[in-house]
Amino acid sequence: xKFHESRVRVRYxxxxxxxxxxxxxxxxxxxxxxxxxxxxxxxRYKELESHGGIFLAVAEANCRYLYPARYDEEVGIRxxxxxxxxxxxxFAYEMRELSADRKLVxxxxxxxxxxxxxKPRKLPERYRPAFGI
Amino acid sequence: xKFHESRVRVRYxxxxxxxxxxxxxxxxxxxxxxxxxxxxxxxRYKELESHGGIFLAVAEANCRYLYPARYDEEVGIRxxxxxxxxxxxxFAYEMRELSADRKLVxxxxxxxxxxxxxKPRKLPERYRPAFGI
Amino acid sequence: xKFHESRVRVRYxxxxxxxxxxxxxxxxxxxxxxxxxxxxxxxRYKELESHGGIFLAVAEANCRYLYPARYDEEVGIRxxxxxxxxxxxxFAYEMRELSADRKLVxxxxxxxxxxxxxKPRKLPERYRPAFGI
Amino acid sequence: xKFHESRVRVRYxxxxxxxxxxxxxxxxxxxxxxxxxxxxxxxRYKELESHGGIFLAVAEANCRYLYPARYDEEVGIRxxxxxxxxxxxxFAYEMRELSADRKLVxxxxxxxxxxxxxKPRKLPERYRPAFGI
Numbered sequence: 001x002k003f004h005e006s007r008v009r010v011r012y013x014x015x016x017x018x019x020x021x022x023x024x025x026x027x028x029x030x031x032x033x034x035x036x037x038x039x040x041x042x043x044r045y046k047e048l049e050s051h052g053g054i055f056l057a058v059a060e061a062n063c064r065y066l067y068p069a070r071y072d073e074e075v076g077i078r079x080x081x082x083x084x085x086x087x088x089x090x091f092a093y094e095m096r097e098l099s100a101d102r103k104l105v106x107x108x109x110x111x112x113x114x115x116x117x118x119k120p121r122k123l124p125e126r127y128r129p130a131f132g133i
Numbered sequence: 134x135k136f137h138e139s140r141v142r143v144r145y146x147x148x149x150x151x152x153x154x155x156x157x158x159x160x161x162x163x164x165x166x167x168x169x170x171x172x173x174x175x176x177r178y179k180e181l182e183s184h185g186g187i188f189l190a191v192a193e194a195n196c197r198y199l200y201p202a203r204y205d206e207e208v209g210i211r212x213x214x215x216x217x218x219x220x221x222x223x224f225a226y227e228m229r230e231l232s233a234d235r236k237l238v239x240x241x242x243x244x245x246x247x248x249x250x251x252k253p254r255k256l257p258e259r260y261r262p263a264f265g266i
Numbered sequence: 267x268k269f270h271e272s273r274v275r276v277r278y279x280x281x282x283x284x285x286x287x288x289x290x291x292x293x294x295x296x297x298x299x300x301x302x303x304x305x306x307x308x309x310r311y312k313e314l315e316s317h318g319g320i321f322l323a324v325a326e327a328n329c330r331y332l333y334p335a336r337y338d339e340e341v342g343i344r345x346x347x348x349x350x351x352x353x354x355x356x357f358a359y360e361m362r363e364l365s366a367d368r369k370l371v372x373x374x375x376x377x378x379x380x381x382x383x384x385k386p387r388k389l390p391e392r393y394r395p396a397f398g399i
Numbered sequence: 400x401k402f403h404e405s406r407v408r409v410r411y412x413x414x415x416x417x418x419x420x421x422x423x424x425x426x427x428x429x430x431x432x433x434x435x436x437x438x439x440x441x442x443r444y445k446e447l448e449s450h451g452g453i454f455l456a457v458a459e460a461n462c463r464y465l466y467p468a469r470y471d472e473e474v475g476i477r478x479x480x481x482x483x484x485x486x487x488x489x490f491a492y493e494m495r496e497l498s499a500d501r502k503l504v505x506x507x508x509x510x511x512x513x514x515x516x517x518k519p520r521k522l523p524e525r526y527r528p529a530f531g532i
Contacts, residue, residue, distance in 0.1 A: 020517075062459075
């Protein structure tokens with residue numbers, strides 16, 4: 001799978017007094033994109049945790065803010081896997097305001113696979129294809 | 134203990150595009166007040182969960198919004214216990230903007246004590262005095 | 267319009283360490299329901315603010331938490347208007363986990379109409395029908 | 400001023416079902432650090448906005464997550480200015496769990512100065528010393 005496209009509509013709660021989306025919320029939307037990517041690739045992240053005992057801890061997050069999203073806009077989140085191996089996976093994101101097709105934010109999150117003890121654990125074989133490993 | 138007073142300073146993240154604190158955040162501040170009340174009464178809520186195996190699930194929350202808090206203001210949260218028994222506890226809150234001493238929000242949260250299975254469980258004896266039971 | 271039904275999927279960000287949705291987030295979902303109700307009734311809340319100069323300030327919020335929502339569940343928000351006049355409107359909400367059709371939370375939010383100065387202002391005539399006034 | 404140290408206590412609302420602080424919240428704490436840095440340097444960020452007509456828009460944010468913070472822990476945020484000129488400023492952050500003095504997160508946020516129209520604007524002379532310009 002090259003990429004997956006998710007959509008969110010900006011909530012009032014996500015704005016700040018500058019009249020735009022508070023910058024930390026884009027990380028939440030990246031999570032939405034990541035989860036939907038996994039679902040489209042055949043993995044429910046919920047089951048990865050509950051049955052697989054695998055947690056994706058965020059090790060690094062980088063965002064570039066190009067243009068602010070505003071209340072009630074529809075935002076498309078294009079999520080792809082930049083690189084992956086049994087120990088870690090890096091997702092890349094591009095977010096656009098859909099009506100004007102304007103690029104808002106690009107970013108990357110790097111994750112390590114952890115076991116229920118929150119210590120590093122290799123991704124079990126059965127989940128690897130979904131991450132392109 | 135009659136009441137406990139906590140303080141928070143309004144974060145930018147807590148404002149919305151109306152230029153005031155987004156209303157759901159007062160529930161978060163009530164949680165701050167509740168936790169600090171318990172700490173002052175001799176219970177770390179963290180230990181209630183980890184050692185006591187007791188969770189305080191919110192069963193009801195009511196807020197009256199009288200005046201909006203704004204960015205960077207210091208807000209005092211006066212927390213008291215309205216009623217308590219081994220099955221549930223009701224906290225009452227009054228929040229004020231401290232520099233003008235203006236009342237912002239009053240509210241109540243009603244909680245049931247749950248075990249680690251998230252089913253109702255009586256509060257163990259040793260924790261009762263802190264709740265005035 | 268009797269009621270409007272919106273949907274949200276629970277985000278990881280919305281859970282807490284009890285493994286369920288943090289209670290303040292239901293207020294955010296009520297906002298989602300309210301905005302979608304208005305949109306279905308012919309009013310974009312965004313335009314109400316920007317063109318109408320009308321803000322819906324929350325004066326009161328009441329929630330009853332019956333059953334916790336969990337990560338990745340789909341939640342239906344049924345929003346209706348309980349009462350309305352040119353000075354205020356009260357919305358009622360019922361939220362259900364959709365796969366098991368289990369009732370999660372019921373609640374009410376009471377709003378006053380404000381002008382851009384955040385002082386009370388009567389709802390202009392042209393917006394009244396959408397609120398059933 | 401070399402750096403400024405702020406403190407936050409982890410709120411329940413800031414945890415997620417992994418039992419640790421949800422990663423986006425560290426960006427909120429960076430904001431707390433930044434605002435307190437400015438206050439210690441003689442600028443209330445609130446006045447920068449309201450009187451100076453200057454907004455600090457986030458252009459870039461980078462976080463490295465080394466160790467997770469947990470509920471009720473006290474976190475120290477050490478904030479410094481990495482570089483600054485009349486058009487932009489870069490803040491650096493180091494966050495530590497205070498009781499074990501364990502490093503949690505390091506990060507950087509890069510900001511551009513904007514006017515009330517959200518277009519780039521040079522920082523007025525009178526505010527420059529606080530940013531070491």
